[in-house]
Amino acid sequence: MTETVVPRKTYVAVWAVLMCLTALTGAVSFINLGEWSTVVAIAIACGKATLVIAFFMHLRYEKQRIIWVWATVSAVWLTILFLLTMNDYLTRGFLRVPGK
């Protein structure tokens, strides 16, 4: 059997960290950090997602490189979707269109 069996303790430890991060992000949302509120909230969410993917979804223990490729590629495609869309919306006011 080549499958890695992760100890129960590891799962419980990851769960404890995820619960702490949830409490943290909830608490921080009461502090007005202006523009940084969103940055902090999304950074914490990314951290939580990484923990779930690495431990609960076993990516950290994955020996098949092709699964790493698919996990990474999802993030890359998502980034392309966000970047190219916002590249349009954010830059629409940059150049003045004659007659508009």
Added chain:
Amino acid sequence: MSESSQASAWSVREALDRDSLHEQYAEHDQQRESAKLGMWVFLATEVMFFGGMITGYIAYRDAYPAAFRAGSVHMLFMAGTLNTAILISASLFVALAVHAAQLGERKTLVWFLSIAMFLGVCFLSIKGYEYYEHWVDHKVPGPSFQWDGPDPRHAEMFFVLYFFLTGFHALHMVIGVSILAFIVYFAARGRYTPEYHNPVENAALYWHFVDIVWIFLYPMLYLIGHKHV
């Protein structure tokens, strides 16, 4: 053990192996790796499915930040936070269930999956309660939508995105709980062994993915108003 019962034990074992190992695979490891790869490919398409709606959210929030903050104030902060904790705990039990399947602990597997299902139903109940509150509060987009503050059309857009994102997430939860119900049924009948438990593993991957979607929806929808309580 007599010789004949030994022989019958072996034939049962062989039948189980024949049943769980499909003919196109050389061994269980290869079968498991193929099944898992298929699931990850499917999850990549799911990322794009939610990604489209999240792109809409980003574009509208960028255009109307004040209306989105005002909309988020109407979210039930405690319900959303509690639901986040429930989903993370459900994911823990699903992860522990996979652990039990790997070791062939049938009863533990059934118990942990049942607990995860129960937590999933709790999540959906709380979500339903939130929807009810928004309905009573006239915050469901459409003819009955009421808004006291400025910019009602764009506040309504926040609620459109809220219902689409959480609605599709809830649909995934319903599907996830249903899948776990099938897995519990087959697990109780002893179908899964340390060699063959691909359905448990793949159902777990799906469940964790749905958990990750919520991990992002929670700050996007509930935490941008600064004035919950």
